[in-house]
Amino acid sequence: MKFSEQLREKCLPIWRQNHQHPFVTGMGNGTLQADKFRFYMVQDYLYLIQYAKVFALGAVKADDLATMGKFAALLDGTLNEEMALHRQYAARFGITGEELEAAQASPVTLAYTHYMLHAAQNGTLADVVAAVLPCAWSYWEIGKELNQIPGAAEHELYGEWIKMYSSDEFGQLAQWCIDLMDEQAEGKSERERARLEEIFLNTTRFEYLFWDMAYNGEMWPGDA
């Protein structure tokens, strides 16, 4: 079994919980309240700013030009395509790009992004990939699953989200991360593989916490 398959298998219970989270199922059947999505969109924008930096660290840690170029493409895709979706949604909610950028990160957004940056900054290229893989892979799977629901991709609010994450373009980037994980795990010691598993497990858990934080509008104590 490929290393990436082993990772996914080990996290399967949480992986399934991510797919079944009411935020996710609510986007699929259109019942998610718009204010929950608005909260998510702002937090996800802040998340993506830091996530983009993890891709930049991937370029720093790569030791061949092809891999550097791919991380540069992932960085560009995040800042200029994925975040353009968020900026469009924000405009519909009456929020400007500047307001988005200046928003306050929630405890979970901060913990998740700092965890990824810490793993990437202190680790090898394999650690960088293990940190970002659940993000790209689970969004692609969720996007494809929601896209199967008749009419979901045409929903006036959630349709664009579903189209973006189920797209072939997003899927190709996710697949590239999966393949790079397998390539990087080859020849690594048991100890190193265990560390990669731990990082993958933790960011998979953070994906769940992120959906939950968005669903419940969780902010800092004392903040609305």
Ligand SMILES: Cc1ncc(CO)c(N)n1
């Ligand atoms: C929290 C989170 N995980 C993954 C993605 C996919 O890029 C995203 N936009 N947000």
